[in-house]
Ligand SMILES: NC(=O)C1=CN([C@@H]2O[C@H](COP(=O)(O)OP(=O)(O)OC[C@H]3O[C@@H](n4cnc5c(N)ncnc54)[C@H](O)[C@@H]3O)[C@@H](O)[C@H]2O)C=CC1
């Protein structure tokens with residue numbers, strides 16, 4: 365049972381949008397002692413959540429949901445009127461990339477606010493958590509206050525990582541509030557401090573600032589992380605050109621405490637529902653504001669990242685002797701990262717798609733994400749077990765570094781494949797160990813290994 369019983373005062377909250385962010389936020393707020401109603405337009409999602417069956421894989425989430433539902437302080441509904449009983453309303457709906465464009469699509473956010481407006485009461489606080497272009501909070505505040513002048517809006521961006529979402533929500537590195545100036549802003553920040561009382565008491569830094577700074581902090585954080593990954597991937601290309609080893613390079617760089625080792629993982633690059641779309645939306649917004657030149661480097665960050673996928677395909681084709689047709693390729697990993705079943709903009713799946721499109725006999729396996737692959741890409745072959753995927757393979761691609769793949773025994777594996785050739789798309793394996801077991805080991809950025 366995860367319950368801190370920490371909140372001195374139990375607040376009633378609504379969480380609007382119950383996907384990766386909202387489902388975790390709703391369940392975590394109950395663990396912090398509050399009463400929560402989760403609202404979503406997706407009936408199937410709401411039904412599953414109401415039975416403690418999350419529509420997504422996230423460690424600890426099912427347990428937290430089960431505890432919350434059992435306590436009677438958590439429920440889920442598709443009815444926006446349920447927000448009427450809450451005093452704080454978290455906006456957690458998606459802000460995807462616009463179809464055919466780079467900017468963020470705010471239709472879901474605007475629709476969520478439209479649905480909430482009739483149920484707002486004086487004294488209510490609407491709290492934006494979705495990732496939005498700078499300027500959105502000020503616009504939404506005007507909308508809200510034109511209907512309920514005594515309601516307020518804060519922007520409280522979320523920094524959680526999938527695969528660690530519960531831990532990141534309960535014990536974040538920092539908490540950021542964007543609030544209006546004056547007493548209204550102070551009252552909004554006080555209310556948020558009550559909601560996050562446990563983290564605040566534990567000494568989590570709280571930065572209370574204006575809307576624009578809060579919105580920009582989120583965009584900047586993801587832009588920085590993406591830039592760090594593309595930086596090390598650019599170094600990987602230099603390693604390939606010179607015989608260097610990017611993993612040792614990253615270790616050496618990472619010992620500099622000003623740089624740090626995290627997010628220097630070179631390989632196939634970043635994917636997922638956030639970093640790729642967020643850097644594009646950030647640049648698009650900067651261009652709208654006439655500041656595009658300042659963020660032009662993000663175009664290069666994006667290009668370096670997308671080029672990783674093309675490089676991996678080149679490496680795979682070379683390993684097939686340039687004749688991929690009919691070659692059995694086992695792809696280990698479909699999720700965009702380990703610890704998640706999220707396949708949005710998954711680098712692994714893009715590589716699998718491209719190899720399948722040139723006639724390779726590609727079979728994909730993943731411990732969590734296969735259902736989503738089958739649902740969205742029925743033309744791709746999947747294997748439910750690792751053994752089934754690798755049996756008779758002529759090439760293995762490690763594209764998502766799930767622990768069970770990283771811990772594979774190269775000696776045992778050699779017995780079940782047709783050709784002992786592996787491409788380590790995540791630089792997650794020890795090349796010496798695999799080569800000693802008789803494997804042809806290849807990777808991006810390990811020219812000298
Ligand atoms: N996934 C993550 O790790 C993080 C996501 N974010 C941001 O949080 C936001 C949500 O992202 P995800 O949870 O990943 O997206 P998601 O697509 O998993 O979830 C969005 C949910 O909103 C629901 N929705 C859409 N329109 C609605 C409406 N009018 N009323 C109620 N519900 C509605 C959808 O049915 C869906 O369940 C995005 O802005 C994202 O950038 C921020 C930090 C972490």
Ligand SMILES: O=C(O)[C@H]1O[C@H](OP(=O)(O)OP(=O)(O)OC[C@H]2O[C@@H](n3ccc(=O)[nH]c3=O)[C@H](O)[C@@H]2O)[C@H](O)[C@@H](O)[C@@H]1O
Pocket residue numbers: 495522523524525526527586589593626627628629630631632633634635636637638639700701
């Ligand atoms: O805004 C968001 O939604 C979130 O986006 C990222 O979180 P997430 O997408 O869950 O995953 P990350 O751990 O950041 O990984 C993103 C991608 O980068 C790749 N990556 C990560 C680290 C690394 O060193 N190298 C690397 O290629 C991962 O494989 C993955 O494809 C940020 O880390 C979160 O702080 C943020 O809240």
